[in-house]
Amino acid sequence: MTTKKHISLEELQVPSWVERNQSTIRQMKLYMHTFRRNSSAMLGLGIVIVFLITAAIGPWVVPYPEDAQGTIHLEIKLLPPSAAHWFGTDEVGDDVLTRVIIGARVSLKIGLIITGIAILIGVPLGLIAGLVGGRTDELIMRFTDVFLSVPGLILAIAIVGALGPGIQNAMLALSLVWWPGYVRLVQAKTLSLKNSIYVDAARSMGASNMRIVFVHILPNCSSPIVVKASMDMGLAILGAASLGFLGLGAQPPFPEWGAMISYGRNYLPDWWWYSFFPGMCIFLTVLGFNLMGDGLRDILDPRSRE
Amino acid sequence: MLDIRSLEVNFVTKSKNKGAVTRAVNNVSLKLEKGDSLGLVGESGSGKTTIGRAVVGLNHISAGEIFLDGENTLGPNGKFDKKFHLRAQMVFQDPHSALNPRMTILRSVSEPLILHTRLRGVALYKKVSELLEIVGLQQQFLYRYPHELSGGQKQRVCIARAIALNPELLVLDEPTSALDVSVQALILEFLKSIQAQLDLTYLFISHNLAVVRYVCNKTAVMYLGQIVEQGNTEEIFNDPKHPYTKALLKAVPLPKSGQARRSNPLWGDIPSPIDLPEGCFFFSRCAQAKAGICDKTPVPVSTLSDGRQVRCILFQEGDIL
Amino acid sequence: MSKQPFFSIRDYRLNFNTFDGVYQVLDGVNLDLERGQSLGIVGETGCGKSVTIRNILGLLPSPPAEVISGQILFEGRDLLKVSKAEMQLIRGIEIAMIFQDPMTYLNPVFTIGNQMIDVILAHQRNKPRANKMSRRQAGEHAIEMLRKVHLPNPDKQMNSYPHQLSGGMRQRVLIATALSGNPKLLVADEPTTALDVTIQAQILDLIAELVEDMGLSVILITHDLGVVAKVCDRVAVMYAGQVVEYGSIEELYDTPRHPYTQGLLRSIPHPEISVAKLAGIPGHLPNLLDPPAGCRFQDRCAEVMPVCKTTPASVSVGGSHTVACHLIRQGGGDA
Numbered sequence: 001m002t003t004k005k006h007i008s009l010e011e012l013q014v015p016s017w018v019e020r021n022q023s024t025i026r027q028m029k030l031y032m033h034t035f036r037r038n039s040s041a042m043l044g045l046g047i048v049i050v051f052l053i054t055a056a057i058g059p060w061v062v063p064y065p066e067d068a069q070g071t072i073h074l075e076i077k078l079l080p081p082s083a084a085h086w087f088g089t090d091e092v093g094d095d096v097l098t099r100v101i102i103g104a105r106v107s108l109k110i111g112l113i114i115t116g117i118a119i120l121i122g123v124p125l126g127l128i129a130g131l132v133g134g135r136t137d138e139l140i141m142r143f144t145d146v147f148l149s150v151p152g153l154i155l156a157i158a159i160v161g162a163l164g165p166g167i168q169n170a171m172l173a174l175s176l177v178w179w180p181g182y183v184r185l186v187q188a189k190t191l192s193l194k195n196s197i198y199v200d201a202a203r204s205m206g207a208s209n210m211r212i213v214f215v216h217i218l219p220n221c222s223s224p225i226v227v228k229a230s231m232d233m234g235l236a237i238l239g240a241a242s243l244g245f246l247g248l249g250a251q252p253p254f255p256e257w258g259a260m261i262s263y264g265r266n267y268l269p270d271w272w273w274y275s276f277f278p279g280m281c282i283f284l285t286v287l288g289f290n291l292m293g294d295g296l297r298d299i300l301d302p303r304s305r306e
Numbered sequence: 307m308l309d310i311r312s313l314e315v316n317f318v319t320k321s322k323n324k325g326a327v328t329r330a331v332n333n334v335s336l337k338l339e340k341g342d343s344l345g346l347v348g349e350s351g352s353g354k355t356t357i358g359r360a361v362v363g364l365n366h367i368s369a370g371e372i373f374l375d376g377e378n379t380l381g382p383n384g385k386f387d388k389k390f391h392l393r394a395q396m397v398f399q400d401p402h403s404a405l406n407p408r409m410t411i412l413r414s415v416s417e418p419l420i421l422h423t424r425l426r427g428v429a430l431y432k433k434v435s436e437l438l439e440i441v442g443l444q445q446q447f448l449y450r451y452p453h454e455l456s457g458g459q460k461q462r463v464c465i466a467r468a469i470a471l472n473p474e475l476l477v478l479d480e481p482t483s484a485l486d487v488s489v490q491a492l493i494l495e496f497l498k499s500i501q502a503q504l505d506l507t508y509l510f511i512s513h514n515l516a517v518v519r520y521v522c523n524k525t526a527v528m529y530l531g532q533i534v535e536q537g538n539t540e541e542i543f544n545d546p547k548h549p550y551t552k553a554l555l556k557a558v559p560l561p562k563s564g565q566a567r568r569s570n571p572l573w574g575d576i577p578s579p580i581d582l583p584e585g586c587f588f589f590s591r592c593a594q595a596k597a598g599i600c601d602k603t604p605v606p607v608s609t610l611s612d613g614r615q616v617r618c619i620l621f622q623e624g625d626i627l
Numbered sequence: 628m629s630k631q632p633f634f635s636i637r638d639y640r641l642n643f644n645t646f647d648g649v650y651q652v653l654d655g656v657n658l659d660l661e662r663g664q665s666l667g668i669v670g671e672t673g674c675g676k677s678v679t680i681r682n683i684l685g686l687l688p689s690p691p692a693e694v695i696s697g698q699i700l701f702e703g704r705d706l707l708k709v710s711k712a713e714m715q716l717i718r719g720i721e722i723a724m725i726f727q728d729p730m731t732y733l734n735p736v737f738t739i740g741n742q743m744i745d746v747i748l749a750h751q752r753n754k755p756r757a758n759k760m761s762r763r764q765a766g767e768h769a770i771e772m773l774r775k776v777h778l779p780n781p782d783k784q785m786n787s788y789p790h791q792l793s794g795g796m797r798q799r800v801l802i803a804t805a806l807s808g809n810p811k812l813l814v815a816d817e818p819t820t821a822l823d824v825t826i827q828a829q830i831l832d833l834i835a836e837l838v839e840d841m842g843l844s845v846i847l848i849t850h851d852l853g854v855v856a857k858v859c860d861r862v863a864v865m866y867a868g869q870v871v872e873y874g875s876i877e878e879l880y881d882t883p884r885h886p887y888t889q890g891l892l893r894s895i896p897h898p899e900i901s902v903a904k905l906a907g908i909p910g911h912l913p914n915l916l917d918p919p920a921g922c923r924f925q926d927r928c929a930e931v932m933p934v935c936k937t938t939p940a941s942v943s944v945g946g947s948h949t950v951a952c953h954l955i956r957q958g959g960g961d962a
Contacts, residue, residue, distance in 0.1 A: 491907030
């Protein structure tokens with residue numbers, strides 16, 4: 001407790017990057033440690049990493065790159081899994097393994113786009129609804145409720161039905177189905193945060209509403225959004241696969257997992273590998289994202305912070 | 307320097323069927339001179355926090371006016387004029403939630419400066435370091451997060467943030483209620499020491515009479531949105547006049563031996579501010595109440611010879627019992 | 628020696644095993660209480676006062692808490708070692724507890740009457756059939772308890788929900804519930820901290836009345852030295868898991884000997900007298916993961932000596948007054 005003192009610029013020791021972010025680094029270490037102890041979360045993380053790597057390097061490691069686009073080799077069609085074709089071949093002779101690997105890339109893209117659009121629409125709406133309140137809140141929430149009351153997949157099917165099948169329309173449809181979840185989440189969090197004392201403090205300093213939203217409320221909402229997004233990745237991929245299965249998403253010869261299961265349906269149970277491997281991939285990927293999301297929720301829960 | 311005239315703040319409860327109006331602040335008038343430290347004392351429902359918030363623009367005003375240095379805080383559009391943010395700042399009650407948990411101390415304390423000055427970069431860093439120095443925290447705290455600091459340290463950060471813009475008036479809303487006694491003493495000492503140094507006037511809101519006696523030279527006791535007694539601290543504490551003030555002082559347990567166990571305390575509960583009676587609000591609990599008079603007619607404020615103001619029928623001119 | 632004390636804690640050491648490490652939360656707590664007396668345990672945040680009394684009724688989850696040594700003796704039985712079945716017979720019936728925030732300890736979806744009757748019926752579990760109360764009798768008993776705590780209109784209030792009552796009234800309901808088993812000992816953990824001043828005075832008066840009328844023994848935990856002085860016979864001051872001073876109200880408040888107690892008393896502003904300057908105690912709690920040996924107050928003590936850093940002290944300074952400070956031996960430590 002000293003009197004006002006002017007610090008000369010030389011005395012100011014602006015600390016290094018490491019020192020400045022010491023707290024964050026410590027926090028990250030704590031997160032990683034807690035995460036590491038959760039074996040199912042680690043399993044989930046492992047699966048997701050495998051998925052991501054597969055998607056990333058896929059095109060360069062596939063044994064039969066041309067098969068991804070559906071080149072026809074009728075002479076080797078429907079061969080069971082063997083050394084040459086680990087996952088067997090499909091009805092036009094394409095290597096199932098290749099198509100599955102490229103399918104990973106497709107799925108990742110689908111998942112990211114759907115989740116991304118859902119967040120871009122849902123989060124701002126939720127923030128506005130929560131912050132402004134009153135009529136606007138009512139309007140937005142009721143509009144959201146309408147979307148939520150229709151089963152997601154049915155709605156997606158309806159939209160695709162209207163727009164015509166194809167992977168683009170499928171992604172659009174699923175995004176439209178997904179955003180309400182984010183609105184609800186963000187609106188609830190915003191409502192509770194907007195009465196926090198630090199928001200009051202910011203207001204008493206003259207902060208504008210925009211500033212309060214972006215600097216004070218949004219960062220404190222980020223944890224639930226991250227958790228939901230990671231779970232949603234898996235579910236979005238599943239959703240796209242479902243549409244693909246119904247023939248409303250990816251069209252042949254596009255290597256999308258759901259579509260592949262769909263074509264393979266006709267060849268069950270004798271030529272099981274055609275549907276089985278894409279199906280396993282969907283299962284594992286969704287499982288992986290779910291487990292990882294659960295683990296993230298555990299570590300981001302404020303109670304585990306101290 | 308702070309002049310509150312006939313302030314009324316009403317809140318309408320949201321449920322549309324009832325439309326009940328909570329009269330949080332009823333016809334309150336206060337004056338603070340520069341350099342004063344006024345203690346606003348009361349229990350829950352007294353409206354003291356509402357007044358503090360209204361002064362810094364966080365609550366609307368239903369009637370009456372607040373003048374800061376002669377200027378009305380409400381601009382021509384009926385809303386709080388933003389320029390007063392530079393002149394009146396608030397230190398909030400719970401230091402644990404008054405700081406954004408996602409922002410470093412540097413960012414939290416910089417916020418008022420970013421909003422109202424052109425300081426950026428190294429100059430901003432310098433100013434924040436100086437502010438922290440004033441409140442007794444070293445530079446190493448700049449990049450820490452609130453959860454790494456103790457209660458006392460957090461409150462110092464809040465004080466640093468509040469004085470960043472060199473305000474004239476600081477509204478302190480229970481600044482030490484959430485802190486341990488040993489820390490509270492240090493913070494209170496600190497607040498007293500910077501008051502003269504930084505030329506500050508304090509509006510000190512608290513339910514703790516002992517703290518108010520220590521820090522404030524003037525006191526106003528509130529009950530259900532009205533001021534029941536106000537004047538110089540020493541006079542009020544040495545010789546309380548209003549029955550509520552007397553009951554309040556008697557109710558505080560003292561840290562000394564030899565107190566009577568059974569003390570015959572003030573009975574009854576604090577009534578709800580929604581359904582306020584016509585006459586004296588304290589009637590239902592007052593030992594000296596006169597039925598027929600106290601509960602029917604609104605109570606005028608009497609000014610006593612020592613400059614004190616008391617809102618009680620017992621003290622009307624020539625009627626002191 | 629005289630008969631065993633009604634209630635005593637002997638050399639109680641407790642650790643918390645967490646992710647960060649082992650917190651040595653309690654380091655040899657010693658306390659006594661006679662029947663019909665009231666003991667106040669005072670301290671600031673982190674001193675271990677709440678933790679100490681939670682295990683009286685076995686309310687500390689056992690990992691992470693780990694009792695290293697010590698006994699909590701109640702009428703000759705060690706509460707740390709009784710079986711679950713025995714503890715069920717003690718909880719609420721012989722020893723009752725009330726807590727800080729009445730709103731969080733009452734279920735908002737049930738009426739007061741319902742909750743009280745539930746508790747009373749639970750107490751009947753182990754009584755012989757002839758003595759068991761019926762639901763109706765339990766209801767009457769509840770109303771009587773509410774009357775005892777001076778709740779206005781007890782029969783009507785039985786049908787109220789917690790949110791319809793004020794803070795003071797809720798705390799009375801909790802006290803009534805605690806008394807319904809006719810306990811010998813009441814443990815109150817910060818019962819008035821969340822209440823307004825005038826309401827606090829009412830509750831403290833009520834507790835004093837119950838002690839007088841029912842011969843109830845009380846252990847009161849608080850951070851407020853004023854509350855303890857008003858209501859209790861004896862007081863123990865705790866710091867960082869150690870009892871630093873222990874004695875009667877007169878002994879401790881008139882002649883505090885431990886530097887921490889003195890510091891605390893000098894830090895409190897008085898509503899009655901004008902105080903020139905508040906002292907405060909600079910510094911902060913020691914890290915309980917790695918507490919210093921000897922006296923845990925050593926880092927903040929103005930008069931620390933080398934011996935303080937190695938051995939803990941416990942000096943009797945006359946009457947029932949004990950101080951954990953080496954300064955006494957040296958003839959110092961005067962207020």
